[in-house]
Amino acid sequence: MNIGHLEPSIKLLPDSLSLSITSQVNVASLCECTIELIRNSIDANSTFISVVFDIEQLSVRVTDNGNGVLPSDLENIGLPYHSSKWTPSGPTQTFGFKGSALASIASLSVLTVTSRHVTQAAAKSIRISYNHRSKVYSPRDFGPNHGTLIVVSGLFSRLPVRKKHIHETPVSLHLDALKQAILPIAITKPHVTISIHDSNNKSLLHIPSITTNLIPRHIMTLRAIYGSYIINRWQTVHTIVNGFDVKGTIAFDPARTKLAQHIIVNSKRLENFEIYKELNDLFTVIGLDLTTLEKRFNRNDLASLKLISQVETKFLLVTINSTSASGSQKCLAIIDQHAADERVKLEALFTETTATALANSSTPLAHPVRISLSDTDHHILAESVSLFRQFGIVYHLSSQKWKKPFVLLTHVPEIAMRKIIPTTETLDTKFAHKLLIGHINDVSKHRTSSALPDLSLHWSVAIRSFPVALIELLQSKACRSAIMFGDLLTLEQCKILISNLSNCMFPFQCAHGRPSMVPLIYI
Template sequence: MSIKLLSTEVSSKIAAGEVIERPSSVVKELIENSLDAGADNISIAIDEGGIELISITDNGIGIESKEVELAFKRYSTSKISSIESLNNISTLGFRGEALASISSVSRLTLITRSKNNDYGTKIILNNGLITEVVGTGAPLGTSISVENLFGNFPARKKFLRSAKSEFLKIKPIVTKYSLAFPEVKFTLTHNDRVSFQSPGSKRIRDVISPIYNNEISNSLLEINPLDLEKTDGSINISGLISPPSLTYSNRTHITYFVNKRLIQNSSLNFALEQAYKGFLSDNRHPLAIINISVPNNTIDVNVHPSKTEIRFQNEEFIFSCVQRVVRNTLLTKSSIPSANIPQKQNPTSNYAMAPLPLTSSDTQSLDTKTHSDEATHPDTSSFSHHNLFPILHVIGQLQNTYVVTEGPDGMYLIDQHAAHERILLENLSNRLITFSENAQSLLEPLTISLTSEEEKILEQHSEELKQIGFEIDPFGPRNHLLRAIPQVINPSNAEDELHNTLNEMLIERNTPQVMKRALASIACHSAIKAGDTLSIESMKELIQQLEKCIEPHTCAHGRPTTLHLKKSSLDYQFGRT
């Protein structure tokens, strides 16, 4: 087979396929052009999911009449002029491919007028070929209509979904850019019906309200500013995040902007998840709108034609800053969830770690083994524990499961197992941080048998297990001597707890996550159980220890430790309001 030079028609469609994948790609590119043009009012009209029509009108600076035809030449742009410009890109667009790519796979009509022209210019292109250029009356700004997308490109059109599905991909593009530019009024219609409108009020919460609702908008936490002394002012992180009580089953409600550019980044997702560690249960995700501002010359946005991928010059520093500010915001601003009395609560997740029975008397006192005064915790010196958890007065115990207390503005119910689990987890973690003795020696070593998988984990993480408090020596094929266990474990459950810990460690191969999972398992199985009767003194001690915790609102697996029954809710139920 001989080598041939592709025709302009074929090569332009191949190039267009990299930039324009579906109608939402067209909308993204044209919105970015409007924003780069300084528009503060952008209207997007969609017919049949954008397959039949995409029309975007803005009040930006427009295009000079003499440059209109040039704008449709591939790699023509007003945004960069040299290689050096690529190192300091401040605009959303810069590649000079969007208009050429869109026009090559559609019928495109553009009407534009700049302030330097007395009248506008209208240009029509069909599959990349100019068919008409005329002068016309037009307001300042630009209007672009894209019809019959991929009509001449069946290889791409056959992969489009239904009109409804395609529109559901367009709407998030519009709403997310409205979050990055709350000063811009966006109006989105589909088949002549308004689907979304932002007010352009400059307040991000005013944008969130039409996307979600007023209640969610008001519940979001504003991210605490970074310590500028540690960053030299080179980075700023702002935005809103959801409290631990507001979660979703996927990451679609997480949005990142870098210098107002909409991006996707798995490492930022990891940083955010680590910041929420201990606040959310497994497989739950927050709502987050995070704006990262950095010098333009410290990022590379020329990674992919879609421009949603970027490279940071100092990635680890950026990610640590995101994790730090989100964590600090959660620690200082998240509150105890309120119980919604009128509605029946449905559990949102299945907590698989079932309590193991403990040998105890009917009335037990807590052996919390607290050493929190010895521990040091990063970024916690600026807050008071009582800002996180109120001072509570113990009233009694409900169903031998919940501690009933009175506090500011109503009643607080404490899940005794979840609360004690949190206390034990932080105590175990504190001992590791401060290198405190964590083991209790058994009076007689236990001979235990391990599976091949458990032996692999033991060999791979022997040092971590020793730090936790397990001392294990080999004792023949598949047999080992268990000489010591963590201090929080009841010696009568020593063998079971070792197996539980090893099995939990099997699930995670990453060492930091292995440690966290192992500590969570030990804390869960060692905590007091639902059904255990507690004396008033034991309940008081439990509350006092919970008040000292760094993250008192959730257990090791993200379940809430506390629910707040507000006095106003009780008054409403009793007809007092």
């Protein structure tokens, strides 16, 4: 063999293959693709962005009312390292400028861009199918307004492993990731309305632009993403230090998930979790020294509660000594009798439930519930049989021969029998899904402990391992059995309620996070 005439075996990869590899890094999911398109719309001065998000078809459709794209620029759109956001002095104040996002999407999907520039009388389109470009053409119908429509179809369809992974991931996780990524954009661009629907036109998220000064945009955004319960009372802070403009909002009532904590720098969420930990530790040490009427009490203050009277069969008027580092002051406050009793009953239920072996209360269902699964969920449930049995939850998984895996829920703890629908004598399917799939998702995202129930632990620790579906059942039971607005209480009943509230672990909020006590004025 003449080695001197052998061609070298290490060669430069073709440009198309190199782009495909780097594209998978730049755009790793349908969520990231959608966010890049939303950022492009905002960079084009859009005030309204509509998104259709389709996990099943691996497609996304983004429509905006921005300035649009010039027909001459369509020739270069989606080419690697081509951008309209770069100037000789450097990048403009936009989300993107590297010219990599659309190029990456175009190499991994069928990308169609239709746009009418604000200076043009008609729209133009271009279609890029896995880097194969069409000529710029006139679309059939775009409408009379300027703006852009981008349609991405079959993203990752030529990457079977990536495609399989996306389809096996629960849809709820895709939506959670999308909402988390949209939040900093929505907060820093309050003039933009963002609306997201699925392929059946079901609304997944709607964040309106600023329409009132009564509720700040960032509060509206938090409520849209996490639910209206996430923040009811808050304090805003603002300072300028060494040229840095810092604005913040602090909720008085704690959220159940740390995902609701956000530090946003230059329109992007800070992912350094050590900073979040330091801030939480700081608040724990110093407390929230806010305005006089919003000052929070501590549990030791509750020993000084003195009843004055019941007010309008809704509230208890009390005095309380509010202590702080500067001393103690007597304060006039009101206690919400329903919220307070709801808290008392909830903690009693938590104490009773966490000290009970739920496995012993496992109750067979007259009609087992069948739930379709992804391969990933099937695998996790197969490894979690003993965990669920500790809560009195028993299920049977389909064998591998089934093309579409499923689980058959056969037993639930006695407290879950409240979710039986009387007319059909069947367990509510949404509840069953949340009980199983919701719990394994919570455990995988570390929102719930994976530890087995320990009857020796205090309820405040033991409850962390319970499925959220069971916790919500207890919250609902506490609410329904609590003293209601309009219930006339005797003096003795009022005193008992105050005493019971004082002994609670978390006396200042009801089962659903609403405040149980509000300060009125110092006296």
